[in-house]
Amino acid sequence: MIEILSVTGPASVQDLGRFDQSRFGVGTSGAMDDVALRAGNILLGNDENAAGIEIPMLPFKLRFDRNMAFALTGADVEAEIAGRAIPPWWRSHARAGDILTVKAMPRGARLYLAFGGGIDVPMVLGSRSTQFRGEFGGWHGRPLQPGDILPCAASTTTIGELGVEPAEITLARPNAAADETIVRVVIAGEYDGFDAATQALFWSSSWKITPQSNRYGYRLQGPAVKPKAPIEKRSHGIVPGVIQIPPNGQPIIQMRDAQTSGGYPKIATVIRADLWRVGQARLGSKLRFEQTAYGEALAAEAEMSAYLERLRTNVRLIEEIRTCR
Amino acid sequence: MPIELTDIARLAHILERSGVDTIEIEQPGQSLKLVVDTGPRMAASPTLAAPAPDHSVIAKADVAGHFLAAHPWRDKPFVAPGQRIETGAIVGLVKIGLLYAPIVAPAAGTVDAVIAEPGATVGYGTPIMRIRPLSEGSPIN
Numbered sequence: 001m002i003e004i005l006s007v008t009g010p011a012s013v014q015d016l017g018r019f020d021q022s023r024f025g026v027g028t029s030g031a032m033d034d035v036a037l038r039a040g041n042i043l044l045g046n047d048e049n050a051a052g053i054e055i056p057m058l059p060f061k062l063r064f065d066r067n068m069a070f071a072l073t074g075a076d077v078e079a080e081i082a083g084r085a086i087p088p089w090w091r092s093h094a095r096a097g098d099i100l101t102v103k104a105m106p107r108g109a110r111l112y113l114a115f116g117g118g119i120d121v122p123m124v125l126g127s128r129s130t131q132f133r134g135e136f137g138g139w140h141g142r143p144l145q146p147g148d149i150l151p152c153a154a155s156t157t158t159i160g161e162l163g164v165e166p167a168e169i170t171l172a173r174p175n176a177a178a179d180e181t182i183v184r185v186v187i188a189g190e191y192d193g194f195d196a197a198t199q200a201l202f203w204s205s206s207w208k209i210t211p212q213s214n215r216y217g218y219r220l221q222g223p224a225v226k227p228k229a230p231i232e233k234r235s236h237g238i239v240p241g242v243i244q245i246p247p248n249g250q251p252i253i254q255m256r257d258a259q260t261s262g263g264y265p266k267i268a269t270v271i272r273a274d275l276w277r278v279g280q281a282r283l284g285s286k287l288r289f290e291q292t293a294y295g296e297a298l299a300a301e302a303e304m305s306a307y308l309e310r311l312r313t314n315v316r317l318i319e320e321i322r323t324c325r
Numbered sequence: 326m327p328i329e330l331t332d333i334a335r336l337a338h339i340l341e342r343s344g345v346d347t348i349e350i351e352q353p354g355q356s357l358k359l360v361v362d363t364g365p366r367m368a369a370s371p372t373l374a375a376p377a378p379d380h381s382v383i384a385k386a387d388v389a390g391h392f393l394a395a396h397p398w399r400d401k402p403f404v405a406p407g408q409r410i411e412t413g414a415i416v417g418l419v420k421i422g423l424l425y426a427p428i429v430a431p432a433a434g435t436v437d438a439v440i441a442e443p444g445a446t447v448g449y450g451t452p453i454m455r456i457r458p459l460s461e462g463s464p465i466n
Contacts, residue, residue: 076398084411084413084414084415085415087396087399087415087418087425088396088398089425090425107398161415161427161429162424162425162426162427163396163418163424163425163426163427164423164424164425165397165420165423165424165425166397166398169397169398170423307423310422310423311423313422314421314422314423314424315424317339317422318388318421318424318426320339321339321345321348321388
């Protein structure tokens with residue numbers, strides 16, 4: 001078990017998400033950076049869907065009450081356990097009583113903590129993810145608080161320290177400027193409702209991520225992008241990644257805790273292979289959209305899968321070498 | 326536990342698959358060295374044994390790959406000469422594929438010198454760092 005000693009902002013228990021529940025109006029939830037959560041679970045030999053903790057703000061502190069392997073992926077952080085500094089994207093071993101302290105986040109927006117065996121909260125509608133909107137799943141359907149004691153499934157054998165290359169390095173994209181994230185999008189249903197000049201504005205602008213951005217969605221700030229004529233649609237199904245244009249012309253990217261339906265016109269959708277990059281984009285930083293085609297989106301997804309597959313193979317291989325020795 | 330022929334075959338297979346050319350295993354009473362002939366070889370990293378009267382300890386790589394003195398996300402190396410370190414402290418990384426394997430200090434002490442060049446190809450047992458142990462100077466021998 002682990003005890004939360006100190007937490008800032010809405011840290012929550014998340015697995016990869018709650019799929020196939022849209023017909024009940026239940027969104028996916030799940031890790032905003034699913035690649036990072038998977039990498040942490042791969043490092044620990046867990047099921048990749050095992051639940052971990054998503055931490056969007058620091059400081060954060062917890063205590064292990066038994067010997068346990070854990071991994072830290074996602075944002076780059078200054079973390080320490082029992083006086084030892086922990087490098088980024090790293091797995092390590094805690095002894096009973098050890099305190100893990102995470103102080104600063106110099107890069108990225110969300111840290112993932114995975115534990116040997118995973119956090120053992122009940123599955124609700126097929127997932128351990130916290131559903132903030134419905135207040136269920138995760139740890140009592142709410143953000144973590146100091147004093148919370150989270151049960152962990154039985155940990156496997158003792159494993160040595162090991163790190164992996166962060167996804168951001170392996171899957172690096174040609175970035176224009178520092179503090180600007182370029183994400184690939186495909187055009188969506190109402191794209192043609194905007195005239196050519198407005199479409200060009202959407203592509204060329206650098207969009208600021210406002211403080212009104214969280215797990216539900218990111219509200220962006222930039223030049224007003226308005227359709228040729230007001231578009232009023234009945235509410236229809238939407239998924240994380242959809243970029244809507246409300247009447248003020250300031251885009252909203254729907255994220256993991258988004259509603260399952262909405263009526264605003266959709267100009268584009270972030271491809272699944274780049275959604276984690278949005279999840280790691282910091283408040284106040286800039287986003288730029290790059291148009292891509294369906295085929296390229298699939299290729300990007302294949303590239304992401306290849307990275308994860310290499311992680312699995314590499315981790316297995318070094319375990320084998322160490323066992324032989 | 327004796328090393329069986331099947332273990333050796335398995336090891337050879339792993340070496341071949343991973344592109345690692347040498348592995349050395351030492352256990353009480355037995356040692357095994359496997360060398361895979363991979364054609365033209367790069368200059369093998371010489372085993373720079375510390376001079377005999379030197380009491381310093383050497384942090385070594387325990388897997389083949391490329392030596393990294395700093396994490397790619399960080400400007401500062403893990404340790405710098407003159408720095409005090411504890412037993413088990415991470416003094417560098419070996420990058421092998423997508424993995425970063427830690428190189429750890431075998432003893433507490435002061436970092437004397439970083440022997441390996443950042444980016445250099447290292448193998449099992451390649452000396453990485455010389456550490457002056459805390460107990461140096463005290464007549465323990």
